[in-house]
Amino acid sequence: MKSVDDAASIGKFPAAVAVNMAAVLIDVNKTFRRGRDEVNALRNVSLQIHSRSFVAITGPSGAGKTTLLQVLGGIERPDSGKVCVGGKDIGELSEAERTVFRRRNLGFVFQFFNLLPTLTAWENVAVPLTLDGARRSVARTRAKEMLDLMGLAKRAEHHPRELSGGEMQRTAIARALISEPALILADEPTGNLDSETGRSVLRLLRQVVDDRGGTVVMVTHSLEAADVADRSIRFVDGVPLPA
């Protein structure tokens, strides 16, 4: 396990560092207000995530893990600090630009799969492509290839309700991978699966890093899952600690 990189120096040489960094956070703060209470979900978080690495984020509930993923994905804006993904400072992008950025450069995997129940497996996988203007025939071919890779060739025409949990999550991973993003953000991808199925999902994510040269940031509560990662970061009260 590597220690948390010293991020303070990065600010001075962002271009040089960004080349082999999938994502960099510098002094990121995020506070939520609930009535009078303030929750510091992220406190002065500085992190570097190397390209082609598998990073596990662990920590107790409410520590700010999901918030970290949302900030990395440009879904939440940090209150302060800098977020660079793939060498781009996404803080400088407009809302619309960040949307397109997510579409082309990021893949998401969720605990509750989030498949569109009315679409078949291949259609679910094809959604990111269609958002980018792909034609039906192209989208279908690519989606089916992707499902094939996930071992779901026979399930392409099934609706989510006809799939098992593991199959649903593998479909979701296929969807996350279809636009060949550099960075995959997974929030407890095995949280809703039994341990055997969970393991196969972890294997798939591992392959993404090893075989396809992707980067995975995965939030997990499971120690076993964290073991698959190259590096594990523990969050407590919005602060990353070396695991």
Added chain:
Amino acid sequence: MILDALRSAWRHRFGSALGAIGIALAVALTVTVASLHSSLLGSIDRFSDQLAQGADVEVLGNVDGGVTEELAREVLGMEGVGVVVPMLTSQVIVDGERTILVGVDERVLALKGVFSSELLVRVVSNLEDGRLLFGPAFDAEMATVHEFYTAASGHQEISSAGVIEVAEARSFNGGRFVVTNLEAGRRLLHLPDRADSLFVVGDGSRSAHALASTVKEKLGGRAAVAQTGIRVDQVSAVADPIRLAILLAGSASFAIAGVLIFDAVAIGVERRRRELAVLRTIGATSRQLMLSFMLESSLVAIFGAVLGASAGLIMARITVSQLPPFLVSAFGVEIGFLPAWWSIPLTSLLGLVIAVTSAGIAARRITIISPAEAVRSADVSSLSEKQKSRLFLGGAGVLSLVLAALFALFEEEWTGVIAVMLVIIGIAGIASGVSSWFVAGATALAVRLPRIWLVTEAALRSSHRRTAVCATVIGVALTLVVMTDGLARNQVETMRATLEPLTKLPLLVDTSSGDEAPANVLFPDSWTTELDELAGVTVTGSGQFTFVIHKNDRVLFQGVSGPTSLAPVYALADTSVRDRIFDENAVIISTQFADRFHVREGSSFVLRTPSGPHTVEVVDIVPSASWPNGLVATSLERAQSWYARPGVSFIELAFDGTVPEDAAVAAVKEFTGQTGFPVYVVSGALQVDRTAAATVQATAALRAIELVVLIVMALVVLNAQVSMIWQRRREFALLRAIGGRPGYAAMTVLVEVAAVTLGAALLGAIGGVWAHRLASSIAESLSGFPVFYKWEFAGLFLIIPLTVVVACAGAAFPAYWVAKIRGVDAFSEE
């Protein structure tokens, strides 16, 4: 229990509000129309009551002032008759306004009305000529000298001998009356020996009904005889269409209310599915859960009913005060506000039953929720239900259209009403049955949308129940709107068509403005020669309107001066036969008269007049909107002598070019201006415009119904889309998270609404065109108005886009809302 239901209703306030609005609308519409009806009939009924409570039978002259003392003596001599009370109740003009002149003598004490007071009789019997007792509408402080006018007497000054202050007097024609003794009244009206009606009190030996038939038989048509309340019967021709409106508006809005409640509950069940599943797990029976929904809906319905009843009463109040002058002037009775209280509990109960029933039907879905769902993940639950085929609904819709066609064949009024209802139900069924085709069509189009075809498809595929609800409501709304729009347009066109000849008349001097029924007031005959002598104008014609009683119905009798007259009824008649009215006992009648009394062209019928019976031959039948019960026209000479009424109601003028037209008009106005009561000097075209404008005003009620229907439709679309978004929130959040633009989600809402609206609107338009056809024949046979059916293409062109726009407006908020959903929601479970 009730507290829980209230809390739950509050928690789902949008759906609750929609349900409440539905019930409120239905109750409000029905209460309004029912109260309008009861105000109309009640005021007239009260008029009779105030006048002659206690009378068993009323004998009404064939024309105003058409009963003689001789007739009174004859009736008094009949078996079973105890007392006969002759009374004058004539329309006169006092200070330029229509007023009722009541004439009584001591015989009135046998009755129990406002005028049956010894004091009053004593006062009026001692009145010197030129002095009258005034009703409470005349201020006691006011000038004691008043302008009095009738055609026969011309102008006179009269003075007030006092004002009647008793409370009941206010409700007799709104207090707008003057009283004198019978003899003085006769002198004032130049009707020696006459009365307007005889009130007969039986000697107790037989029932009022038997007495009426005895008197009727003996009089043999020389006068109209009826049990009191004859005036109420006479107004029924006008009131019937209102009854039809109660039936249609009421049932349509109750149906819509049912759909709204169903919608709200079905969505409530869907939203609370997990919550319900948990309750099932911990031991609640589905019966208990269903009951809780029904209780909640009934509370919502009660709230809606209270709201609707109050709104209905207010609306009725306003409507009554704004009744078209046409109605008010025709019966010479002030229409007061008399709410139909009975309609409130009745409609509230109906609303409650409908709410509970539709809630029950919608809540039936609870029985298919299994406790197991509580432990399943959120994704799967909402879609686990199979999309049922709704084709059977479409089939039922087609069947009901077929039934409608069969019912329409019978051409009875009630079968017509049923046919219209069946068309509406049929369109609802078909729209709901084939709504999945609209979705399929939209999906087929959606795949061609760049970038978002799968997103749109996803939305459309989840939408069967939702689109069915929207399609049904939109289909029904369109059917109603196209129908009422067609009726309204036809009515205005018809009015114009029947008055068309008047547009060629340069100048008209009239006793009534175009938006009133012809008045009982007349100009002196001398006016025709005097006006002719004015520089710049020549009199081309004149005529008289008189209300007469024909077979117990109040019909309009018209006299036409000569062949140069442009009076529509004459001008529209066949030129080869119409002049026979000047030479022989021949008449031109209106289509309504022909229809009502079953008279055909070339046939003859007998007119009972004060001068005796006259057999007249019908030379032509023309459409006329002048009076719903029917119009009979002959020469002016006959009209005046048969009914012993000198004077004219209107004078037609042409410019002779000797002086500028402005100057000629000014001269005419100056001449007529001395009268002190309203005289209308206008071009024929303007008079027609006024009538048309009044008709447009009268169709405002139809327009209001259209507006309400469209608003409800937009609300249904809004509700359906909001609940859809609520259910699919996480999907939309996911789309945002993985890089979908906010606009994509909004687009799916609009695509769906546009597709469903367009499909349902086309269906509804077809239904509407048919319902319009059916309704116009019902309206015609009910009202007697010869509403020409013409299918209104222009309306459709306007309404279909309007509907799509309104529906999309209903979808605008949901579309805005869905665009606001953020990607973060994809990370949490609920």
